[in-house]
Amino acid sequence: MPALAKRRIDLINLLLERGANPSSQRNRENALHIAARSGCLDCVKALVEAGADVDAKTKDGKTPLHLAKFKGQREVADYLIAHGVILPTPAPISKKLAAADVEKGRASFSRLCAYCHNAVPDEGGNQGPTLWNVVGRDKASVAKRRYSDALLAWQGVWTYEDLNKFLLEPMLTTPGVYMEVPGAPDETERTNIIAYLRTLSDKPIRLP
Template identity: 35%
Template sequence: MENRFNTIAGWALAGGIAALGLSIVTGEYFKGHRPEKMGYVVEGVEEEGAAGGAEAEKPIEFYLASADPAKGADVFKKCAACHNANKGGGNGLGPNLWGALGKPHGHVPGFAYTDALKGVPGTWDWKSMSDWLHNPKKYAPGTKMTFAGLSKPEDRANIIAYLNQQSDSPLPLPAAPAETAEAPAEGAAPVDGNATADAAAPAAGNEAAPAAAPAH
């Protein structure tokens, strides 16, 4: 009786050991791994940062053509902690910005500009002011200006239009840059270069008329 009990216990123990071993082997074989690419792929949707995801920014003159100085005054509130644009106003942490457009960098007397900004050549024109407002540290590496910048070109255009009005002699805002020439109308017959040349050639004995001349 005792031998029979020992035999059954031995078989039960052996079965348990076998089951445990099989469990370990199976777990290793089917061990989960993190997929190289998580989630599901949705056709037509690009990953963040993929090329072509954002429309290229147009020149600042394009946005200035429809800029609103009143909206620029609201945007300027972000700058008011350091600057004012009042005629005869004093300097704060930043220089007074009255009449800044068209002036050289570092033009306010008595303000301690950084060498980084004073070393930038040129004047505060439309593009330079836009580039400065977009990213001061990129425009003048080493500047003490801590403002992160305005990413939207519409905001920069509005604030530039506002600053332009804070002057005894506001500059005329630029016209929007001309768009590229339109493509030929659909279905239009292609122009034969030889035929065009023949048609343009002056008749014998006659001279061609001169072409008109194209204007911190």
């Protein structure tokens, strides 16, 4: 860990050659998380070549790729993608929306989302953008918001399936995202939340 903090790639290589654990941990994270965040490409390469898990999560669910993208470490991000990181894609939920439980979705939203997001037409000072009219809205388009590059790079409007993917586990499906929360990994809960989001509009988009 001290060699990594000083980016002493000579020492890192020497230690790894002598059997140091490439998945060494400190506090809540692995060596690879530290290397990815700081953008030390040589350190990342040495650790991955020695067998570090490119998909390892910190205690709060951050992957090396998320940290690299969050910090704008492009070369590291490209290297990790080329070395086996797979972005998860959930099964489609569109057909399940008509039977979803909007009230349960509202309750989950209150518990998981409302402390950052408004559900009213207002651009005010919350941590996350308002989700009024979010279904069918251009991604990352609320005025005067500073969005992550990750979200700005995702083209098109929010469809039901894009929300399904995003909310599965935002840091995994959309590495680099500013919304560093677990999302709603459970399909039923996620579908209910999306059905509720649909109602946040004067003219809800029709169900698929």
